[in-house]
Amino acid sequence: MNQKNNLIIGLIIACVVVMSVNVDADPRDFAEGLPNIGIMLKEITEVDSSLFVTAFWSMLETIQIAFIGTVVGVAIALPLSLLAARNLNNKFVYVPVRALLAAIRTFPSILWAILFVIIVGLGPFAGVLAIIMYTVGFIAKLQYEAIEAVDADPMDAVGAIGVSKLQLIRFVVLPESASHLLSQILYIFDYNIRQTSILGLVGAGGIGFYIINYIKFFEYGKAAVFMLVVLATVLIIEWVSVRVRDKYIVKSQRGKQIKA
Amino acid sequence: MQEQKGSPSPSISTLSIVQMNDVSASYDSKNYVLKNVKMSITRGSNYAIVGQSGSGKSSLLKLINGMMNPSQGKILVDYKIPNISDKKFKSFMHKIGYIPQNLGLIKNSTVLENILIGALPRVSGLNSFFKKFSDLEIDNAKKILKLVGLQGKAERKVYMLSGGEKRRVAIARALVQKPDIILADEIVSELDHVTAREIMDVLAEAQATMKLTAIMVHHDLQLALEYADRVAVIKEGEKVLEIGVEGDKIVDFQSGNYTQREILEMFTNESEE
Ligand SMILES: Nc1ncnc2c1ncn2[C@@H]1O[C@H](COP(=O)(O)OP(=O)(O)OP(=O)(O)O)[C@@H](O)[C@H]1O
Ligand SMILES: [Mg+2]
Numbered sequence: 001m002n003q004k005n006n007l008i009i010g011l012i013i014a015c016v017v018v019m020s021v022n023v024d025a026d027p028r029d030f031a032e033g034l035p036n037i038g039i040m041l042k043e044i045t046e047v048d049s050s051l052f053v054t055a056f057w058s059m060l061e062t063i064q065i066a067f068i069g070t071v072v073g074v075a076i077a078l079p080l081s082l083l084a085a086r087n088l089n090n091k092f093v094y095v096p097v098r099a100l101l102a103a104i105r106t107f108p109s110i111l112w113a114i115l116f117v118i119i120v121g122l123g124p125f126a127g128v129l130a131i132i133m134y135t136v137g138f139i140a141k142l143q144y145e146a147i148e149a150v151d152a153d154p155m156d157a158v159g160a161i162g163v164s165k166l167q168l169i170r171f172v173v174l175p176e177s178a179s180h181l182l183s184q185i186l187y188i189f190d191y192n193i194r195q196t197s198i199l200g201l202v203g204a205g206g207i208g209f210y211i212i213n214y215i216k217f218f219e220y221g222k223a224a225v226f227m228l229v230v231l232a233t234v235l236i237i238e239w240v241s242v243r244v245r246d247k248y249i250v251k252s253q254r255g256k257q258i259k260a
Numbered sequence: 261m262q263e264q265k266g267s268p269s270p271s272i273s274t275l276s277i278v279q280m281n282d283v284s285a286s287y288d289s290k291n292y293v294l295k296n297v298k299m300s301i302t303r304g305s306n307y308a309i310v311g312q313s314g315s316g317k318s319s320l321l322k323l324i325n326g327m328m329n330p331s332q333g334k335i336l337v338d339y340k341i342p343n344i345s346d347k348k349f350k351s352f353m354h355k356i357g358y359i360p361q362n363l364g365l366i367k368n369s370t371v372l373e374n375i376l377i378g379a380l381p382r383v384s385g386l387n388s389f390f391k392k393f394s395d396l397e398i399d400n401a402k403k404i405l406k407l408v409g410l411q412g413k414a415e416r417k418v419y420m421l422s423g424g425e426k427r428r429v430a431i432a433r434a435l436v437q438k439p440d441i442i443l444a445d446e447i448v449s450e451l452d453h454v455t456a457r458e459i460m461d462v463l464a465e466a467q468a469t470m471k472l473t474a475i476m477v478h479h480d481l482q483l484a485l486e487y488a489d490r491v492a493v494i495k496e497g498e499k500v501l502e503i504g505v506e507g508d509k510i511v512d513f514q515s516g517n518y519t520q521r522e523i524l525e526m527f528t529n530e531s532e533e
Contacts, residue, residue, distance in 0.1 A: 157364025160325055160344060161437060162353030163380040167388045171377050175369045 043220035055229040062206035066192040069131025077136045081143035104137035113204035124205025146180035186241040277303040283333035294497045306474045308484035311494030317477040321443045354381040357434025361445040372414040378436030408432045424455045441473045449479040
């Protein structure tokens with residue numbers, strides 16, 4: 001038993017070593033490159049504060065891309081997740097919908113962005129479309145899993161009354177999964193802000209455009225301004241989503257303990 | 261308060277509302293959980309089912325509302341074959357108020373929202389999407405809330421309620437359906453005696469005013485005999501007895517073979533097993 005475990009651990013370590021050679025992962029390169037970090041850090045501290053205004057406006061664009069993408073993406077994902085849930089549909093419905101969602105998920109957002117830049121041209125609209133696609137693929141999966149986790153007892157009890165499927169969804173499925181769905185939406189919005197920040201890399205709008213260009217020309221001090229703004233935004237959004245979560249998700253459970 | 265209900269009068273309403281002819285049922289096509297059950301439940305009566313855990317009581321109720329289908333034999337509920345996946349039966353399902361053993365309430369919804377679910381078969385798709393109910397429906401729901409003793413709790417979330425209150429919600433939801441039949445699976449088993457009787461009285465009153473047939477599974481034979489006109493005793497999937505109180509004696513209606521003493525002995529033996 002123990003020997004078997006040791007063998008497995010040994011095998012995994014062997015794999016890591018062999019694969020590292022394959023991908024040219026050489027710790028000596030890292031050691032040699034260490035002084036570069038010093039140079040970078042030094043330049044980053046030379047923050048060019050005149051750029052804060054530009055950074056602010058480009059961050060605002062990023063937030064708008066992420067917000068539209070999240071809202072529209074969720075609006076498309078929810079009906080799809082209802083169709084993909086095995087406890088609400090037969091397999092002739094959920095199998096094709098799941099296949100579609102899996103296909104959408106195979107692309108990371110940056111690839112969607114490249115695709116949409118080709119279709120609609122450079123600019124934030126391509127970013128919005130990319131975020132929509134990513135959100136649909138990702139959030140629909142989380143949501144159909146949450147829907148499938150809805151307790152079967154109320155579903156059966158209400159189903160036995162002879163209500164329609166839409167009524168069952170409205171009165172059982174959505175209320176019983178609402179807190180999960182809400183917390184997933186907050187999560188994906190937070191995630192979308194961060195990934196929208198890099199979509200500018202491929203010309204799909206937002207703050208990433210500046211970051212990538214300044215880094216390309218070794219202007220770390222300027223890039224740092226934009227990265228600081230991203231960091232501040234992410235922290236603010238984190239703070240807001242914790243508030244929302246407390247208000248709508250955690251409170252209900254606390255109420256349970258006090259009032260029971 | 262239930263003596264007058266079982267008394268047959270020579271009209272159409274005395275015909276049985278539930279009829280089972282040699283019904284057998286199983287979950288896995290190997291073991292029968294119910295075997296050759298014959299049952300005839302009089303319209304408007306209060307019928308009880310008792311038996312040990314695992315004897316098949318819940319399955320019997322699921323056969324009546326069509327959640328389960330017999331593998332042999334025939335069931336008629338108000339002259340229809342119950343089957344939940346049959347489109348034709350669907351329009352009749354609201355006539356059966358089913359209160360499952362686990363109640364099946366929506367924990368995160370309010371009491372009122374929960375009991376309005378019983379009215380959904382009368383609400384259009386669009387209105388139900390917006391959770392919009394007519395004033396008539398809301399008044400009716402509130403009347404029933406009062407009947408079950410939940411006045412003032414309409415806006416409470418269900419997860420905040422006590423066990424007894426949750427049972428009242430489940431009863432109210434079933435009553436809002438305006439059913440002909442109430443199927444209740446051990447709704448008072450886990451409650452203390454006082455609360456159990458309060459809830460049984462609520463159901464008895466509703467049954468009398470709304471002219472329902474009540475079919476209730478019980479754990480407690482005493483309670484079953486007290487409230488029901490007839491009590492079916494299920495043992496390992498078979499209906500072994502159908503008894504009731506006549507005057508001050510327990511009578512065997514199924515075969516007529518057993519005396520009160522023999523019936524009571526069967527139960528004292530059972531509890532010692
Ligand atoms: N969904 C199911 N799948 C398979 N077997 C089941 C299922 N539900 C019940 N059974 C089995 O059928 C038998 C009868 O179950 P049933 O729930 O009808 O008993 P019960 O009399 O209601 O018991 P209790 O008093 O514990 O509620 C039991 O042996 C049980 O294990
Ligand atoms: Mg049971």
